[in-house]
Amino acid sequence: MNFDKNLIEKLAEAENVAVLTGAGVSAESGIKTFRDPDGLWAKLNPDELASIEGFMKNPETVWNWYNERRKVIASAKPNAGHIALAKMETLYKNFALITQNIDRLHQAAGSKNVFELHGNIVENHCLNCHTPYTEEINTDNKELPKCPVCGGKIRPSVVWFGEQLPAKAIMGAEKATCSCQVFFTIGTSSEVYPAASLPYLAKNYGAVVIEINPRETSFSDNADYVLKGTSANVLPELVECIIEAKGNKN
Ligand code: BV8
Ligand code: ZN
Numbered sequence: 001m002n003f004d005k006n007l008i009e010k011l012a013e014a015e016n017v018a019v020l021t022g023a024g025v026s027a028e029s030g031i032k033t034f035r036d037p038d039g040l041w042a043k044l045n046p047d048e049l050a051s052i053e054g055f056m057k058n059p060e061t062v063w064n065w066y067n068e069r070r071k072v073i074a075s076a077k078p079n080a081g082h083i084a085l086a087k088m089e090t091l092y093k094n095f096a097l098i099t100q101n102i103d104r105l106h107q108a109a110g111s112k113n114v115f116e117l118h119g120n121i122v123e124n125h126c127l128n129c130h131t132p133y134t135e136e137i138n139t140d141n142k143e144l145p146k147c148p149v150c151g152g153k154i155r156p157s158v159v160w161f162g163e164q165l166p167a168k169a170i171m172g173a174e175k176a177t178c179s180c181q182v183f184f185t186i187g188t189s190s191e192v193y194p195a196a197s198l199p200y201l202a203k204n205y206g207a208v209v210i211e212i213n214p215r216e217t218s219f220s221d222n223a224d225y226v227l228k229g230t231s232a233n234v235l236p237e238l239v240e241c242i243i244e245a246k247g248n249k250n
Contacts, residue, residue, distance in 0.1 A: 001237050007225050010208050011182060011238075012245035016094040018173075018180040019085060020198050021231075024187025024213060026103050028079040028232040031072055035189045051161040055127075059144050059153050066156045067139040070121055074139075078109035081186075081231030084239045086110035091242060096176030100188060100195050102158050115173045117165050117195050119158040128152025165194065173198060178205045186212040187231050190219040199223070 011017075023033035033039045034046070048054040048061070055062045078086075086109040089095040097111045102121040106114050124133040126147035133145060133154045145154040159165055177183060183202030190196040199219050203209050211223040212234050220226050227234050 001227070001229065001234060003227075003238060003241055004225060007208075007210070008241050008245045011242045012249055014181040015092065016176070016180040017088070017092045017182045017184070018096040018098060018176040018198075018202065018207075019088075019184040019186060020173075020188060020195065021085070021097070021099045021101060021106070021186050022188025022195075023101060024189075025081050025085075025099075025231045026076065026079075026101055026105055027187065028081060028230060029076040029103075029105055031076050031103055031105075033187075035191065046161060050158075052163055055153075055155060055160065059155075060142065063144045063155075064142055066121060066158075067137070070137065070139050073103045073105075073121055076103060076105060078105045079232045081235045082106055082109035082111070084231075084235035085186075088235075088239050088242070089113065091239075091246065094176070094179070096173065096180070098173040098176065098195075098198065100192065115169045115176070117159070117169050117173060119156070119166065121156055121158060123157035124154050125157050126150060126152045127155045132157075170194065174201065177202045177207075180205075180207050183207040183209045184212060185209065185219060185223070186235075188213075188217070190217045 027033050034041045049065050082105050085097060089111055096113050096115060097106055098115045099106055100118050102118055104120055104122055126133060129147060129150045129152055131147060131149045147154060177198045183199060185199045199209050203222060208224045210225045211220055212227045212231055214228060214230050
């Protein structure tokens with residue numbers, strides 16, 4: 001891919017970079033996205049499976065849907081896009097990896113400064129007393145585990161629709177977004193708020209905003225650069241160009 005010369009220059013000069021990722025970054029690790037034609041929401045209803053109301057109505061159904069996703073994620077490996085983002089982090093003084101994904105593949109690829117806006121699928125806690133539930137999850141056991149402290153229902157530590165995002169994550173993400181010179185939005189349909197507000201916030205604070213996605217999104221017209229392609233293809237090449245441009249500068 002030929003990248004715009006000015007874009008590479010800006011990337012070589014930047015000190016602070018922030019990246020927002022969505023399900024598209026994990027697609028090439030074999031994890032389904034949500035809103036693609038073959039995505040999770042094509043056959044399943046998010047209100048029933050990714051909302052607190054849905055869990056209250058059918059806790060076992062929701063628990064077992066997350067168990068199905070745990071099985072897929074357990075066998076997934078970070079792809080070249082995750083690995084390139086971990087490498088990109090080493091090139092900048094301040095780098096924030098803000099993700100909507102719950103699969104922890106960014107951390108598995110070596111990313112350090114990660115803000116999980118929608119929680120993660122590894123941790124679980126009691127709906128009633130919030131005690132973390134640290135027992136090993138047997139993904140074939142259909143039974144909803146109960147809290148050893150109060151007997152309450154155990155739930156995945158993800159953020160469902162209608163739930164507040166973890167304060168530390170969203171505040172850290174907003175701080176990085178407001179102080180970066182370059183902001184990437186990668187593999188997200190930009191439909192879910194408040195995560196989808198971050199690229200607009202970055203623009204308002206004067207950052208150059210780059211979108212990487214094989215498709216158009218509701219944010220595309222607002223991006224300074226749209227790199228049409230998959231993250232596993234675009235990112236490794238882009239990181240190599242940044243390394244070269246930085247080398248030429250020094
Ligand atoms: C909240 C759980 C406040 C974890 C998820 C109207 C307007 C604005 C907001 C709202 C509104 N009505 C309701 C709301 C609030 C709601 C919301 O935004 N709804 C939307 C749908 C309108 N938001 C919330 O409820 C949030 N909480 O606002 O609280 C509040 C609360 C209480 C009281 C007062 C205030 C909570 C949002 C979190 C919901 N949890 N998931 C899980 O199970 O995973 S959302 C779910 O969507 C996932 O987290 C996912 O990450 C997220 C976003 O999806 P994407 O990651 O973008 O994935 P998607 O499939 O959509 O797109 C994939 C993209 O990748 C595509 O563009 C595709 O082209 C691209 N792609 C495909 N392949 C590749 C690729 N890109 C690169 N490479 C590839 N190979
Ligand atoms: Zn409890």
